[in-house]
Amino acid sequence: MRTGLHGASIRGRIRADAGPLLLSALVVLLVSLLAGAVPGLMEKTADEAVRDAVQRAGNSAKITVSARWEPDDTLNGRARLPRLADDVNDLRLRALDELGSELQAMMRPPVAAVISPTLKVTDGSVLRTFRMAYLAAGDGPQVTWTAGTAPAAPADDTAEVGWYAPPWRVQVGVSETAADLFGVRAGALLKVADERGNTKNVQVSGIFRPVDPADPVWAEAPWLLNPAADADGAGTTRFGGLLTAGSLPDARLAFGPDELERTVVFSPDTTVLTWSAARTVNATVVSLQARSASSNAVDTTTTWRTGLDSVLDEVTAQVETAEVHASVLLAAILAGAVLVLLLAADLLVRRRSPALILARQRGAALTALGAELLAESALVALAAAGAGCAAALLVTGGVAWLWVAPVLVTAVAAVPAYGILHAASATRDRKTPANRSARRWARHTGALRRAAAEIAVLVAAAAAIVALHQRGLGSGLPVLAPTLAVIAGAVLLVRLLPPVTHLALRWSLRSRRPLAVFGTAQASATSGRALPVAALVTSTALASFALVTAATVDHGLAGGAQETVGADVRADLTDDAAATTDETARRIAAAPGVTGVVTGHVTDSAQIVADGRLVPARLVIVDSRALTGTALTGAQALVRSAGDALHEGSIVDILQPGKPAVRLTASGAAPAVGGATEVVIVDVTAGLPAPPNTIWVTGPGATQATDGLTVVSRTEVARSRRAAPLVAGLLRLTWAAAAFLLLTGLLGFALTAAAGAPGRWLTVSRLRTLGLTPRQGRLIAAGELLPVATVAAVGGPLLGALVAAMTTGPLGLRVLTGQVTDPATVLPWAVLAAVVALFLSAVPLLVRVEAALRRRLRLAEVLRVGGPT
Amino acid sequence: MTALVSVRDVHRRFGSGPATVHALRGVSFDVEAGSMVALVGRSGSGKTTLLNVVGGLDRPDEGTVVVDGDEVTGLDEDGLSRLRRERVSYVFQTFGLIPVLSAAENVGAPLRLARTPAADREQRVALLLELVGLSGHAAQRPSEMSGGQQQRVAIARALAASPRLLIADEPTGQLDAETGRSVMALLRAVVESEGVTALVSTHDPVMMALADRVIRISDGQVDA
Ligand SMILES: Nc1ncnc2c1ncn2[C@@H]1O[C@H](COP(=O)(O)OP(=O)(O)O)[C@@H](O)[C@H]1O
Numbered sequence A: 001m002r003t004g005l006h007g008a009s010i011r012g013r014i015r016a017d018a019g020p021l022l023l024s025a026l027v028v029l030l031v032s033l034l035a036g037a038v039p040g041l042m043e044k045t046a047d048e049a050v051r052d053a054v055q056r057a058g059n060s061a062k063i064t065v066s067a068r069w070e071p072d073d074t075l076n077g078r079a080r081l082p083r084l085a086d087d088v089n090d091l092r093l094r095a096l097d098e099l100g101s102e103l104q105a106m107m108r109p110p111v112a113a114v115i116s117p118t119l120k121v122t123d124g125s126v127l128r129t130f131r132m133a134y135l136a137a138g139d140g141p142q143v144t145w146t147a148g149t150a151p152a153a154p155a156d157d158t159a160e161v162g163w164y165a166p167p168w169r170v171q172v173g174v175s176e177t178a179a180d181l182f183g184v185r186a187g188a189l190l191k192v193a194d195e196r197g198n199t200k201n202v203q204v205s206g207i208f209r210p211v212d213p214a215d216p217v218w219a220e221a222p223w224l225l226n227p228a229a230d231a232d233g234a235g236t237t238r239f240g241g242l243l244t245a246g247s248l249p250d251a252r253l254a255f256g257p258d259e260l261e262r263t264v265v266f267s268p269d270t271t272v273l274t275w276s277a278a279r280t281v282n283a284t285v286v287s288l289q290a291r292s293a294s295s296n297a298v299d300t301t302t303t304w305r306t307g308l309d310s311v312l313d314e315v316t317a318q319v320e321t322a323e324v325h326a327s328v329l330l331a332a333i334l335a336g337a338v339l340v341l342l343l344a345a346d347l348l349v350r351r352r353s354p355a356l357i358l359a360r361q362r363g364a365a366l367t368a369l370g371a372e373l374l375a376e377s378a379l380v381a382l383a384a385a386g387a388g389c390a391a392a393l394l395v396t397g398g399v400a401w402l403w404v405a406p407v408l409v410t411a412v413a414a415v416p417a418y419g420i421l422h423a424a425s426a427t428r429d430r431k432t433p434a435n436r437s438a439r440r441w442a443r444h445t446g447a448l449r450r451a452a453a454e455i456a457v458l459v460a461a462a463a464a465i466v467a468l469h470q471r472g473l474g475s476g477l478p479v480l481a482p483t484l485a486v487i488a489g490a491v492l493l494v495r496l497l498p499p500v501t502h503l504a505l506r507w508s509l510r511s512r513r514p515l516a517v518f519g520t521a522q523a524s525a526t527s528g529r530a531l532p533v534a535a536l537v538t539s540t541a542l543a544s545f546a547l548v549t550a551a552t553v554d555h556g557l558a559g560g561a562q563e564t565v566g567a568d569v570r571a572d573l574t575d576d577a578a579a580t581t582d583e584t585a586r587r588i589a590a591a592p593g594v595t596g597v598v599t600g601h602v603t604d605s606a607q608i609v610a611d612g613r614l615v616p617a618r619l620v621i622v623d624s625r626a627l628t629g630t631a632l633t634g635a636q637a638l639v640r641s642a643g644d645a646l647h648e649g650s651i652v653d654i655l656q657p658g659k660p661a662v663r664l665t666a667s668g669a670a671p672a673v674g675g676a677t678e679v680v681i682v683d684v685t686a687g688l689p690a691p692p693n694t695i696w697v698t699g700p701g702a703t704q705a706t707d708g709l710t711v712v713s714r715t716e717v718a719r720s721r722r723a724a725p726l727v728a729g730l731l732r733l734t735w736a737a738a739a740f741l742l743l744t745g746l747l748g749f750a751l752t753a754a755a756g757a758p759g760r761w762l763t764v765s766r767l768r769t770l771g772l773t774p775r776q777g778r779l780i781a782a783g784e785l786l787p788v789a790t791v792a793a794v795g796g797p798l799l800g801a802l803v804a805a806m807t808t809g810p811l812g813l814r815v816l817t818g819q820v821t822d823p824a825t826v827l828p829w830a831v832l833a834a835v836v837a838l839f840l841s842a843v844p845l846l847v848r849v850e851a852a853l854r855r856r857l858r859l860a861e862v863l864r865v866g867g868p869t
Numbered sequence B: 001m002t003a004l005v006s007v008r009d010v011h012r013r014f015g016s017g018p019a020t021v022h023a024l025r026g027v028s029f030d031v032e033a034g035s036m037v038a039l040v041g042r043s044g045s046g047k048t049t050l051l052n053v054v055g056g057l058d059r060p061d062e063g064t065v066v067v068d069g070d071e072v073t074g075l076d077e078d079g080l081s082r083l084r085r086e087r088v089s090y091v092f093q094t095f096g097l098i099p100v101l102s103a104a105e106n107v108g109a110p111l112r113l114a115r116t117p118a119a120d121r122e123q124r125v126a127l128l129l130e131l132v133g134l135s136g137h138a139a140q141r142p143s144e145m146s147g148g149q150q151q152r153v154a155i156a157r158a159l160a161a162s163p164r165l166l167i168a169d170e171p172t173g174q175l176d177a178e179t180g181r182s183v184m185a186l187l188r189a190v191v192e193s194e195g196v197t198a199l200v201s202t203h204d205p206v207m208m209a210l211a212d213r214v215i216r217i218s219d220g221q222v223d224a
């Protein structure tokens, strides 16, 4: 070759040093796969998370547009407006227009709906309820009439109804399913009345069958097709009457002027909604709501309502937290990888030391040596990185080069850099300075340089931690905080180890056990090598950090579920069912396996003034002794606040429409109730109207006992949150990072052992000529490895746990665990003990392997001139 | 006088097939107790191989070696370890000191292995360091000493556990002539004072002159 590099010799050397090279290649491959794929996977997971959150949010993620009707009052009464269905359609088109094209693309076609209030069926003993609905979406929903006819307008379609006329007749269609269930026939009159007891005149004109029951339009009023159990309280069954364009005007006349609402509902299309679109969607939604007509406007301006913005806000916060967490873990992975690559390079250069020095003595230029080493390491590193990136590309369709770069650069440059330094220093003309002060000066400058580097690491770590605590987790320095803190801790341990082993040597010299002396002597000789100790401690500490994070998230998810539910199972009852709550609670309490039942009234966004400031909060009116264990007086409240709006001692006024406010004093801290940030808990004796609408049930039988009610169960909430894409993805990445870092730790240990092996076994051989048995020789070899292993095995996990404890607060894990406050750090003792055991048991294993590799090397050969290689 | 060492018809081959090196071809000789024997031969003649076999660091393919009444060639690993601990010691061309231990600790190492009480050990180490003229260097590490000094420490260490046989393989090989000569003289002197039997391989004519007997070896065989 023209360059003078011999391909053959490179290939030969690669074969000779296959071990460390393969190892470096493996590390580069794994890191380029992990680091290359994670950002892409993160993007995918974020998309999934957005869809998942929107799907879970259900109705609250829908955008509802409503507008008042044109007034229909005349001098003597009300007029039948025959074109009402057109008005509804107009609203649909108007809403679509106002939505804007960008949002239109993210939403399914709008459904216009007019739904009546709930009526009670008054003819039987069973609790049946009835609602009428008109649905319109383009040309749907399609039905076929299996009996009777479609509801139609009366002959006089512009009639006027006097104020005191009898109830106006409305024709509805009933689904086949409901008709079969309740024995309703075409032409039948339904006996229904509103909650004030006013009867309505509803006639079933026909029985219908939906052409496509899966048409999303039906989702706005599913009870039109299938009667719904418990929709209006336990034991109730709701069924529906379908209105048509013809009978809609009659339905309006059957109710009060504003009792029937016309709405248009947009459901997010989860097949097209993406993470990157979520932000623009959110901004548009917020502005639409802001432009809405206020609720007492008398014109027909649209009013926009949706929970989509808060759903997206929440998922955005989650995605951002998860992304930053992924970066924290990737930084840890990179640190572990870079350090183990440096160890591999160090070993390689040690092995080649004789050849390098020889080449140098024969006059080879440093640049030529460097170029040859560079060609070799570039070949290995690029091949491995290529394979890893190709795999990442296959998995995610992209590669995050920024994350792959540091490892690639290290893998390519470390060996040539070390090699040049080694060859240069070994063959430098300048010998150790002869005079004592010059020698001391050289030593001092070396020590100063090292101290400066260490101080730089400590300062960087401190700055990162401070930034993390002050600014919270964002991009940049705070992301590096855990990794830098661990490296700083490792640097301190590196400093600590030599004096400790030195002390151990001094102590063992006084002992009577010869093996202790030789073992500690070996240990103190090698414990001064900074890189291995730093690399091993960093790997095990970061692995432990990941394990602690995983445990904390896991535990936090359980805690978050407890906060959300407040018991093992919580039953939320509709206002209609509240009348039977106490009876239901008694029934549940009597069921086997139920240890506690508490009923209460929960109001979200209650109007509360605390110390003169309006603080919308969740108001819980409950038997305080049953819920919290301490009884409150009627003038006391427990409060909880994310900020300081509500605190002990606050004067809390609870506003009630049309009644004087109830004034209470905050006497203590409230427990979390259902994930609300602001909570006020008031005793039932406070004099607020409190029909209980919530039942909290604890005990192993809680789920069975609440069968048939709409319930939220703690285990179910925890399970579904854990299965949510972001949390599941992040936990997977955390475990992968822990596994990778444990692997780099073990590889690093093997490399460290391999680098020290020649010296170690030469000493063992020398000791064996003094009469040491082979077994004693292995013990001494183990003694040399033990300090490094112990520092990595014990110091690493302790350091990792410490760093986790310092950083989990600002890492904002609560966003992922669904807790109100950040979770407390959880130390998985069993897992950490396994890490300790893993590294300690690596010592005898490595010694056995090293001894086995040298078994065929006889003492006689070891001690020949030149020693072993 | 009785023979402390007796070597009978020892063969040692390295490698196999056509590349086989026949390093020792039927070597036999005796060494009388309390004598100092110089083993002389050209480089590659088999001196090191022979010393390794005699000292139990290597095993012959054929033949027997008896040291102090024990058949070395029949001992297992533990037996060989005990032999080295109690009766045979070595001085190597490359000194073979433990780098992290001071001169005194290096000399005391065999005594630690023999579990000699600390007071006795310290006394004997001091005596031996004085014997080899290094009393003032007890606390120094090998790396802080000259080659000659290191070899003196190695000799003191070899004598520490009062072995019956001291085997030295070209002990002056890495030393300049002057230093080598003084090390040789030291060796001769300690053999006398400690009453140890010594088997020393060398190129050095001075050593030959100092020895009680010279065994010449060439091509793996003892010259008649
Ligand atoms: N491990 C070995 N493998 C192959 N040949 C060996 C080995 N050890 C020694 N030899 C050969 O045995 C012969 C004797 O070597 P050695 O005993 O070292 O001689 P000396 O010490 O006299 O210089 C030499 O030819 C040497 O090359």
Ligand SMILES: [Mg+2]
Pocket: B044, B047, B048, B049, B170
């Ligand atoms: Mg030799």
